[in-house]
Amino acid sequence: MENIESRSDRLAALKKRLQTLDRRSEPMLCAGPPAASGNIPVDISLQALHDLYAAAPADAVTVNAFGLGLALRAAAGRPIVWALHEMMEQEAGRPHGSGLHEMGVSPRDLLLVRARDAPTLLAVGEEALRSPAVGAVLLSVWGEARAFSLTASRRLALAAETGGRTLFLARAGAAPCPSAAETRWSVASYASEPLEGGAPGRPSFSATLLRRRGGGGTGTWIMEWDREQRTFRAPAPLSGGLVSVAAQRSTAATGTRRAA
Template identity: 80%
Template structure:
C-alpha cells in the first residue's frame, strides 16, 4: 500500500505511479456477472459512476467499507485507487492495515492517496480513471462542498466511461444531490451475527438503492461481506434459535398431566 500526500506535486507523483502500473500490464475483464445471481442484489454496471451516501454521519466507516467491497468486486484483481479526503480521515479515522486485511484487501491491491480538499480529491479521481491498469476508484469525502457539482460528476462519469474503470464516490455528512451517477445508495451499518464459538461476525450493511439511472426498482438489502469469497451475501438464516423469555417475567410453572399448574 502506497501513500501519496496532497502536496504541490501530488498529481505528478500519482501520474508516475499510474504509469508504473500501466507498464506492468493491466488486463481488462468483465467484472460483474450479468445474470443477477451475485452479491444478493442486481449487479452494478461497470465503467460508470456510483454514488454512495452514509445514512448518518456515524455511518462514515460503513460507507467506506461498503465502497471498498464494491471496488474489490469491480476491480477483479487489478489495482484499486482509494483517494481519501483529509476531513474524512479526521472524522471517521484513517485506514487501518489489519482492518483492510480483514476485508480481504492485500497491500499490493491498493494505491492510497490523501487529498486535503474536494478539488484535489476530484482531480485525483479523474487522473486515476485515465489509467488502463486501474480496475476501480474509490473517492471518500466528508461534508458538503461546492466542488461536488453536477458538472464535476459528469466529468467523472465521462472519465470512467473512457478509461474503463468503475468509480465509487462515498460521501458522509452530506445530503444526496443530483449527479450523473448510474446509481445512488444510502449505506448504514448493521449488527452482525456472531460466528461459531462467539467469534466476531462478518461486516454487515444496510444498503438502500435510492435511484437508478433510467428508472427501475429500488429497495433495501441487508448484506454481509464475505472476505474469503470477496463478495456481499445475504445473512444466513438463524438455525435452532430459541425465543428468549420476556424480561422481568418469571418462567411459567410446569403443568401436570391434567393441565393444572404445579406449585413451585
C-alpha cells in the same frame, strides 16, 4: 500513503506511481462484475459512476467499507486507487491494516492517496480513471463539498466511461443530491451474526437503493461481506429461523445498528 497536497505540483507524483502500476500490471483471472452475484439484486454497471451516501455521519466507516467491497468486485483483480479527503480521515480515521485484511485486501491491491481538499480529490479521481492498470477508483469525501457539483459528477462519469473504469464516490456528512451517477445508495451499518466459537461476524450492511438511472425498482437489502469469496452475500441463517435473500423494506424501517 501518498500526500497529494496541490493539483499543480503533486499530481505528477501520482502519474508516476500509476505508470509504475502499468508496468507491473499483469492479466489476472476476472472475478466477475459486481452484479447480482451477491445479495445485491441490482446490476452495478461497470465503466460508470456510482454514488454511495452514509445514512448518518456515524456510518462513514461503513460506507467506505461498502465502497471498497464494490470496488474489489469491479476491479476484477486489478489495483484499486482509493483517494481520501483529509476531512474524512479526521472524522472517520485512516484505513487500518487489520481492517483492510478483514475485507480481503492485500497491499498489492491498493494505492491509497490523501487529498487536502475536494478539488484535488476530483483531480486525483480523473487521473486514476485514465490509467489502464487501474481496475476501479474509490473517492471518499466528508461534508457538503461545493466542488462536488452536477458538472463535476458529469466529468467523473465521462472519465469513467471513456477510461473503461468504475468509480465509486463515498460521501459522509452530506445529503444525497442530483448527479450523473448510474445508481445512488444510502448505506448504514447492521448488526453482524457471530461466527462459530463466538468469533466476530462478517461486516454487515443495510444498503438502500435510492435511485437508478433510467428508472426501476428501489428498496433496502441486508448483506454481509464474504472475505474469502470477495463478494456480498445474504446473512447466514439464524439458529431456528431463516433469513430471506433480499429483505426489502422501506427506508424508515432500516436498522442503523453498528457492524461488529
